[in-house]
Amino acid sequence: MNNPIIALVGFEKDFQHIDFDACNFGDLQIVHFENGLRLVQEWTEQQLNVAAVVSNSEILSNGGLSLLETLKKRQMPSTPFFLVVRYFNANLRILALTAGVSDVFRVPVEKERLEKRLNFLVQHWTSLNREVKITSRPVYHIGFAKRLFDVFFAGLALILLFPLFLIVAISIWVESKGPVFYYSLRSGTGFKVFRFYKFRSMYVNADQKVKDLKHLNQYDLDQEKKEVRKPELQLCNSCVALGKCQYPVYADGAQWCEKDDLYINSQKSGSAFFKIANDPRVTRVGHFIRNTSIDELPQLWNVIKGDMSIVGNRPLPIYEAEKLTTDKYVLRFAAPAGITGLWQVEKRGRGEMSEEERLVLDNTYALKQSFWNDIRLILKTIPALFQKENV
Structure with missing residues (x-):
């Protein structure tokens, strides 16, 4: 296919907010792709002449900045990249434009504005891309000393703790059949999304219980929220044929569809964090490895990969990170993502930590971060591991 095309990603056939066939895009041909993976595959295999990409996805979801980053890593030809979203604010718009998104449209989309x-x-992309080159500057650069320490410490720990890894893995599998490890997508330094590894401490069906336990959220006790969710996930038209969701948004132990209105609405209010005291979803082995922080040990592999550091602010599930884009809280993402940090040492185990306190401590670490301060926090982490708070 040599004709220039507009790649529409993630739009259902019955998408009501704009009729793309009625738009005047000149000689450009419209081609639909179910998801970003299919776009990249066909673009590569068929040598498509893609003039622009329009993705129906939230900014921090799979079809948003993650898709844009994938296109860059695959070294696909540079083209205008647009997002059609249902939820966004001024800070998310700045985040998207800084990452290289050409523009963001909120539904319902104005047809004339999108066309223009x-x-x-598309017509002026070559000159615009040459004259105004968008570059992404890292929010935080890990110094040589810190990176050397991270690799040495994590590598040595993985070797020495291998027998413990084996014992824990067998114990988890014996009590609750299923995967020993799991990962969730987390947002770290500069909102970079990566796979965050842990030992499984919950029963395999823990995600099905989240909606029944949200009223116990310890960060939400001072807010009264009424939430009604469907008892089962309802697949959209583009997902029914495959029998599974093609637009997943992951959190720690839970999954939503980014096209679920109830999920989108939940982002507009409520606490950014989710934690339950004496969580009934946790296994007996899970209680032990959580209380001793053994469940965190697989994150040493994240440190080796460079996703995280030994010391830093905890990387957040995407649905939490979406709520922390205001000037008051975004500073926490300027610090390295880490296994342990200031709030774990200062507050964890004392039972009285509000969401506001946690965010203040994250910002404080970002402002005062240094290699020697990290060493001090590591020395203070050891007694904090043996906490009394069962969360």
């Missing part, structure tokens, strides 16, 4: 914006960028 897309046609202009």
